[in-house]
Amino acid sequence: MTQLPDKSRTADAALHSLPVEQADASSPVSRRQFLEAAGFSLSLAAVSGCGRAPVETALPFPVQPAGVIPGQLQYFASTCAGCPTACGLLVGTRDGRPLKMEGLPEHPLSQGGLCAVGQALPIGLYDSHRLTGPLSAGESAEWATVDQEIIQVLGQIKEQRQAVRLVTPTITSPTLQAHVDAFLAQFENAKHIVLDAVSSSAILDAHEQTHSARVLPHYQLDKAQVLVSFGADFLGTWISPVEFTAAWSSRREPTEEHPQMSYHVQVESRMSLTGTNADTRFTIAPREQHLVLSRLAHEVASLAGRPLAVSPPLGGSLPDTEIASMARRLWEARGESLVLCDAQDVATQIVVNNLNHLLGAYGETLDVNRPSQQRQGNDRDLKQLIEELGADQVGALLVADVDLLHELAAQPALADAVRRVPLTISFAQREDEFASLAKFVCPDHHLLESWSDAEPISGLVSLAQPTLRPLGKTRSVLESLAAWSGQPATTYEALQQHWQQAIHPRRQAAAPAEFVEFWERALHDGFIEVAAVATTGGEFAAGAMEPPAQHSPSDDFSLLLYSKASMPDSRHAHNPWLQELPDPVSKVTWGNYVCVSSADAEKHSLEDGDIVKVSAGDGGSEIELPVLVQVGQHPGVLAIALAYGCKGTDRFAKVGPQWLESRPTVLENELVGKNAAGFVEFRDGARQYNRSGVTLTKTGRQRELATTQKYNSLEVPANIAPRGGLRRDVVQHTTLAAFAQDAHAGAPEQHHDNKTQLWPEDHPKSGHAWGMVVDLNKCTGCSACVVACQSENNIPVVGYDEVRRQREMHWMRIDRYYTGEGDAMLVDHQPMMCQHCDNAPCETVCPVLATVHSSEGLNEQVYNRCVGTRYCANNCPYKVRRFNWFKYEHDDSLQNLVLNPEVTVRSRGVMEKCSLCVQRIEAGKVKARSHGQPVADGAIQTACQQSCPANAIVFGDMNDTESKVHAAQENPRSYHVLEELNVRPSVSYLRVVKNREEKDRKGEPHIG
Amino acid sequence: MQQRVITIALLIGLCFGLSLLASTMTNWRMPDNQQGYAPEQPIAYSHRLHAGELGIDCKFCHSAAELGRHAGIPSSDVCMKCHRYVTASYDVTQEKLRIADDEKKLLDEIEGKPEDQISAETMQALKDLQARADALKVPSSQLQKLYKFLALDEETMQPKEGATPQSIPWVRVHNLPDYACFNHQAHVAVGVTCQTCHGPVESMERVRQYATLSMGWCVNCHRDATRDGVNGHEVHAATDCTVCHH
């Protein structure tokens, strides 16, 4: 079942007469039956083990759906809708329950990767806070009546020629888009407004000017040898992170034969995930972007022999020499180089386009003929909408999949304006700020309950299929719109119809001519390639290159609004897994905070957890949040994450154990984090995520940040550092130059002898010897694996207080270390999980043999034998063992459906840790055995490995000399963490290679 | 004197305690040992009849045993494969066969004879047989339950209007704790017979737990299997903890 899945042709089989059908979603009893139908009753986990076991009933299907094997995992190819990126998805369902989200290996964009958000979908599905039916004026109603009323009102609006406005985030689904257009076409004055929480409209506007086509180019990072990114966090949140991570990491694999890799420069104001992975990183003030880019363009242009008319002014915090060398490297690699920029300022983006044009990037490293459709946000339309609303010119306002009022918090008057609109309809799945004002709420399906399709890149269409019957009486947006425009249709019909009319004709030669086959192939593969829609793009026009505005230096801060990789937009605010996922850079969970540079922290004597008030100069919006001192952030810059402070997140107040000294995850009348969208302002036709003239004042109050890592450096505190022992080589580095000369460069010299053994070699691993290799040079720290592991292994959510007390339960953690200072700073991400040592210190000390070594080299933890002395955790050099300090709640019977029946739910007082997904190993072995074949290399994948967008994790049988893992361990970059302890781990790491010059800068004694 | 009294008192106490224990010792078993558990089922399905007398293979109904972790309790439509046609209880069916034989005999007698030569007795006998056959039409009470769960019309064997079929709430006999994972596929694949663990089910009217299902019972079987192999061929029955506990 963990083999590259045999995708069944369609989910219909699984859908057919699942017990959930008899189980009315609202009644817990029938839901318990559903659980038992799955051959599993978790309520028993607690009771089992005392006296006569309680009577358990087993409910078989009345009529067995074809292809459903009790308790067996089935995979269905689908498309992720966690964000408009539309990555390929494999939905693992068991007994009709979607449980595990995995990447679709064949998918051209995501290439088998899946981000944390995608991984966290299931817990959002089994959420008792989702609306189970339509609301009319806040009261639950029937669809029939709701439809009737809406159609009637819409009729009046049509007669009175009032304006109809439909607001959605970027729609990548061609079918839905078609229906939206069809719906709006009925009205004279109707408009579809695309609101992206984090918009990229400036890029589109810039291309409208330079390429006379309002498109978002498709960036092809896998072709980029030299990559300069201005603020674009493309490995974290920018446009299509999973695709970009896969592409980027494909060029970060220097081998002995070909010691080459891409050169990546990051120029940014805050410490972004991408910045932490760059070869070279410079910090500038946000408003300097235009200036620096213009000067870079100027340099490149003169290298190209086509000097620009106006030469940009000098100054700025980036020295000429650096810009010059940057330009040189870009130019030398022209055709293979690329400049990215996240600026929401059209002028700046025009400079970027000119740069890329000069470098011959168009057609090579970025593609405007098959443009991306992952960001279509049009902020001009949005601005107009706000004005119309203010002037009461809108008759009907429909909002789908985005919380209008949350995102536009900067317009305080908006709420009243919305109240005055005659007809307001929300399609929200949960009651958000807009929905609470809307006349009607017509809740949409969860993605896993509904059919859909997507065209993220022009010419790549993919299908999303439902994997269980809707748990509530919800209805997809498409069906609602169809119903109101007079020709009701099910999404399935609508899809087929649209594909027959619009998609199938665009098929390529290889694709089946018969529609049914075409459809079924698309459904089986999850996607299909068709001809791109020709963009009406003209020749390149340099566009108006405005000289950058001069900024007078001021003491005020400039504020930068960003989105976290762990919480990209507010639609996921209700997802406990994402809320507790440590931010890849700051390692903080549960809420947002104000990132302050170390310099400013010193100046204003701020420490982590000090609550400060940040207010915009205009005396408008202000916010009170705790401080996080963020190294590597440009002085004078504050950064706050968006997508927090969402309505209804006070539901998490009681998450985690409640006891004498526990602190609530959410304080009285507060929410998880605060909404910073109030600082987003409209400037030159686009929503701006940075603004200057911001002031910061200390409140004197405190709120400790729930961070999973308290000490952030590889170097021990200098005042207690033993001689020569300042830095710990748990992460090893070298530079490309050094690596080219000696593939073993960067290895610390060995003082110890690992030949002598304390124990006799009495554990022969005759059969398999499972092992793992993590390539630290590819790993970006995106943390998708953390959630993948959580979902696979039933890891509980423990809440703010437990995390604060250093008791997070994640089996897979990603250690993040800062070394050095300033531009020379190195940031490392090191995935750390149980190392499955051959000489495991934990094994010898357990008095009851609850943790022992398997004949296949696994370090086994037996929960039901553990008495909880915690001796093993104390004696673990890697501190990867997690203890169940409390009985973490499993009371929500709906949420329990997310639990993986193959993994025991641990009770209070027992130790747990990474098992290398032993349940997958066992399943893989059984599968191979029943076919009478040996386990093939790659047939068994761990959860973390499967989902890794960077392909940084290799798992397999080390005894198999043909296996990938064996090869990876032979890699000269391979090393063991704490090798000197001679615990002989089964997990090894590949050394980091940075593509940067040899510089003996302060704070990196071990580089090279 | 004093201490002699004490000693005697102690001895008496000890004997008394032991005698008390002894009585319970006889039917004493470890906690959690469910051996012999044979709950009543919603439908009195007889394995003795189906697996024993009729000799239906276990995997005909428990087909999932070859395919996955759970042997699976067959869905009701599996029952209907036969019981769409076999609606009467076993002995009734036998009786029907007998009647059919007699009828055939009589018919053979009167075959070819002209109407008038057929004796009234014979005709009467035929009529009686018809009557007896008709009297037997009623389906077995147990099967009626099945049809009820499936919401079928007993006459037409078609689903009733607007009624949804319900699952049959079978009572699980073999209950492993949730921290122990037993995989049927793995065992069936190497040729372990169902009876090895489930006992002579084909002789059980109502299924009961045959083995203790204790960890020791599993582990010892694994050890033996690795040593002696399973019917002829070698196997490696692992005794690693995580084979069952994950």
Added chain:
Amino acid sequence: MATLRPTLITGGKVPADVTRDVCAPMERSPTALWWGAFLLASTALIVGVVAVTYQIAMGIGTWGLNRTVGWAFDITNFVFWVGIGHAGTLISAVLFLFRQKWRTSVNRSAEAMTLIAVVCAGLFPVIHMGRPWLAFWMAPYPNTRGSLWVNFKSPLLWDVFGISTYLLISAVFWYVGLLPDLATIRDRSKSPWRRRVAGILSLGWNGSARTWSRYETVYMLLAGLATPLVFSVHSIVSMDFATAVIPGWHTTIFPPYFVAGAIFSGLAMVLTLMIIGRKTMQLENYITVGHIESMCKLMLSMGCIVGLAYGTEFFIAAFSGNPYEQFVFLNRALGPFSWAYWTMVSCNVLVPQLLWFRFFRRNIAVVFVISIFVNIGMWFERFVIIVTSLHRDFLPSSWADYAPTSIEIATLAGSFGLFFTCFLLFCRFFPVIAMAEVKGVLEKPRRAPKQDSEQGDAA
């Protein structure tokens, strides 16, 4: 022999006095002082019981532990109490074998203290478990798991055997020592029920020559048996740490270091109790300044050994060239828990140096204060060893802080409550001084202690 040494028992006591004086506290109704102390102790005990109940109901999470610091107060208290338990056996067994007559006045209460301390200690390994109701899995017993035994490699298992053996032997030793005195109580007591109880407990002791000779032999044998335990138990306890890989724990010096420390703390506790006891129960003539002084000498020597051990640890760390080892010790002295480290050093090494001076050794008040200091210091020694080694080990990413919760503090208080409650009850219902033995070391040379005691009883 007694003539060569300064008198052990002052006030020219005759055996009858001994009996009277020692039995007095048992026979008169308890003083207000006793009631006050008892009230205090039992309140502390109740607080502890509540705390532990809450912790077992909720989970170990109610302690301040975390993923990095898995042990703190729990095991600190455990080691602390086991340590306390050492003085008793040392005084009664080892000193007995070395013919140290002065021990007679203190051995009884020291043994009682040992017993109670070990009970307190035994509590913690059980309640520190995540699932204490499964504590019996620590015992190797045949089972239906085919068959699943315990891990004989694990020092925790060695503890189980070590502690239980120690408890058993010292209980027997204490009880056997009590026999003659119980007989005395039996013969003196007026109330019938007390006579009966004492009678049963004294196993029909009849003071005949044979009884005495048997008694002497058994006592000698038990002393021989108990002596190695003094060294074995705490060596085993120390291996909980010594066998681990954690720098700061992984040390070969631990067994002797722990034993010395244990005796050190034990003596301190004996002193504390004795100084209170002799005052409150008017036993100044039996527990003389001489006794206190000789215990001080013993304590001083132990203190020096402990101090030496601290030094050795640092030297070895520096000498080993192992950066992890070096860091841990620098971190102890200068890191976040340096306050604990320096408390330990000053209490255990610096303060006891006063005892070099005869003046301080013979000044009850000073000795009392010093003994308190040593008790505190030795508790912190275990805290330092456990917490500072754990909280910053190999991977900097996993470094964590530790702060106790109210529950942990209450549990610590509770263990002291248990200790003093039991000890006060002991003072109330048992002879705190081994009358029979003391009579043996009275000033005037006698024919045989036996008759005296009988005369004494007759009187």
